[in-house]
Amino acid sequence: MSDPAPLNTGVLLFLPYRAMEARVFAGLAERGFDDLTPAQARVFQRIADRGSRVTELAEQAGITKQTAGFLVDQLERAGYVERVPDPDDGRARLVRITERGARSVAASAGIVAEVEAEWTAHLGVRRMDQLRQILADLREITDPWR
Amino acid sequence: MSDPAPLNTGVLLFLPYRAMEARVFAGLAERGFDDLTPAQARVFQRIADRGSRVTELAEQAGITKQTAGFLVDQLERAGYVERVPDPDDGRARLVRITERGARSVAASAGIVAEVEAEWTAHLGVRRMDQLRQILADLREITDPWR
DNA sequence: TCCAGCTAGACAGAGAAGCTGTCTAATGTT
DNA sequence: AACATTAGACAGCTTCTCTGTCTAGCTGGA
Numbered sequence: 001m002s003d004p005a006p007l008n009t010g011v012l013l014f015l016p017y018r019a020m021e022a023r024v025f026a027g028l029a030e031r032g033f034d035d036l037t038p039a040q041a042r043v044f045q046r047i048a049d050r051g052s053r054v055t056e057l058a059e060q061a062g063i064t065k066q067t068a069g070f071l072v073d074q075l076e077r078a079g080y081v082e083r084v085p086d087p088d089d090g091r092a093r094l095v096r097i098t099e100r101g102a103r104s105v106a107a108s109a110g111i112v113a114e115v116e117a118e119w120t121a122h123l124g125v126r127r128m129d130q131l132r133q134i135l136a137d138l139r140e141i142t143d144p145w146r
Numbered sequence: 147m148s149d150p151a152p153l154n155t156g157v158l159l160f161l162p163y164r165a166m167e168a169r170v171f172a173g174l175a176e177r178g179f180d181d182l183t184p185a186q187a188r189v190f191q192r193i194a195d196r197g198s199r200v201t202e203l204a205e206q207a208g209i210t211k212q213t214a215g216f217l218v219d220q221l222e223r224a225g226y227v228e229r230v231p232d233p234d235d236g237r238a239r240l241v242r243i244t245e246r247g248a249r250s251v252a253a254s255a256g257i258v259a260e261v262e263a264e265w266t267a268h269l270g271v272r273r274m275d276q277l278r279q280i281l282a283d284l285r286e287i288t289d290p291w292r
Numbered sequence: 293t294c295c296a297g298c299t300a301g302a303c304a305g306a307g308a309a310g311c312t313g314t315c316t317a318a319t320g321t322t
Numbered sequence: 323a324a325c326a327t328t329a330g331a332c333a334g335c336t337t338c339t340c341t342g343t344c345t346a347g348c349t350g351g352a
Contacts, residue, residue: 130280132158
C-alpha cells in the first residue's frame with residue numbers, strides 16, 4: 001500500500017474493480033434505479049432466491065446485523081425488497097427481492113456483461129479468460145466466506 | 147453486480163483486494179501504526195516525495211478537497227504528515243511525510259511484499275506474473291487518473 | 293415440563309467518511 | 323485595475339458503520 005512506481009497488486013486489483021462499480025451504478029441510475037447506494041447493493045446482491053435472513057446477509061457481507069438491518073430498511077423503503085415472516089422461525093423474517101428489485105438485478109447483469117465485453121475487447125479473449133481463471137484461483141486463499 | 151453462481155469479474159477483483167487491505171492494516175496495527183484508517187491511507191499513499199497539495203491529493207484519490215483536507219488534518223494530528231507553506235504559491239500548503247510517516251510506509255511495503263509472496267506461492271510465479279501484467283494492461287482503460 | 297441459555301433482530305447513541313455550499317485570500321489574465 | 327480562477331478552510335448534512343442494550347422466540351437438559 002505504498003510505492004508509486006511499480007503499483008502494488010492490491011492497487012492494481014482495486015482500479016478495475018472501482019471502474020466496474022462506477023459503471024454499474026451509473027448504468028443503473030440511467031435506467032431509473034438511481035436510489036441504490038453501494039452499501040445497499042453489497043447487501044442486496046447476497047439475497048438468495050428463497051429470501052434471506054438479515055443475520056445471514058450480515059455474515060456474508062462482513063458487516064454487523066445492525067448495519068445489515070439498517071440497509072435492508074432502506075432497500076425496503078425504496079421498494080427493492082420486502083420482509084415476510086419466516087414460517088420456520090417466529091423470531092426471524094425473510095428478506096425477499098420484489099418485482100422492482102428483480103428488474104434492477106437484470107439491469108445490472110446487463111451492464112456487467114457490457115463492461116466485461118469491453119475488457120475482453122481490450123485484453124483479448126485468451127487473456128480475459130486467464131484473468132478470470134487466476135482470480136478464481138486466488139479466491140481460494142483470499143475469500144473468508146468460502 | 148448481481149449473479150451468484152459464476153461470480154462477476156468485479157467481485158472477483160474485489161475479494162483479493164479486500165484481503166490485501168485487511169492484511170496491511172492488521173500488520174500495521176501490530177507494528178504500532180494502529181491509528182491509521184483506510185480512508186486516511188488512501189490519501190497518505192499518494193503524497194509525493196517533495197510533498198503534495200491537498201487539492202492534488204483530492205483529485206488523485208477521487209474525493210473532494212474538503213474530504214481530503216479533513217483526512218490530512220487527522221494524519222497531521224497523528225504525526226504521519228506535516229503541512230509547510232508552498233514556496234511557489236502563497237495560497238497553497240504542501241503536505242509532507244514525516245519521520246513517523248516514512249516508517250509506516252516502509253512497514254506497509256514489507257507487508258505487501260509478504261502477501262504477494264503468498265499469492266505467488268499459491269499461483270506459481272508464471273501465473274502471478276500474468277496476473278500483474280493483465281491488470282497493468284487493464285489499467286489503461288479503467289484508471290481515470292492516467 | 294420448565295427454566296437457562298441461545299438466537300433473531302430492533303432500538304439508541306456515537307463516530308467516521310463522504311458530500312455541497314459558502315467564504316477568504318492569493319494568483320493569473322486581460 | 324478589474325475580473326476570473328484557484329487553494330483551502332469552515333459549516334452543516336447524509337450515509338455507513340460500529341458497540342451496547344433490549345425483547346421475543348426457540349431449544350435442550352434437569
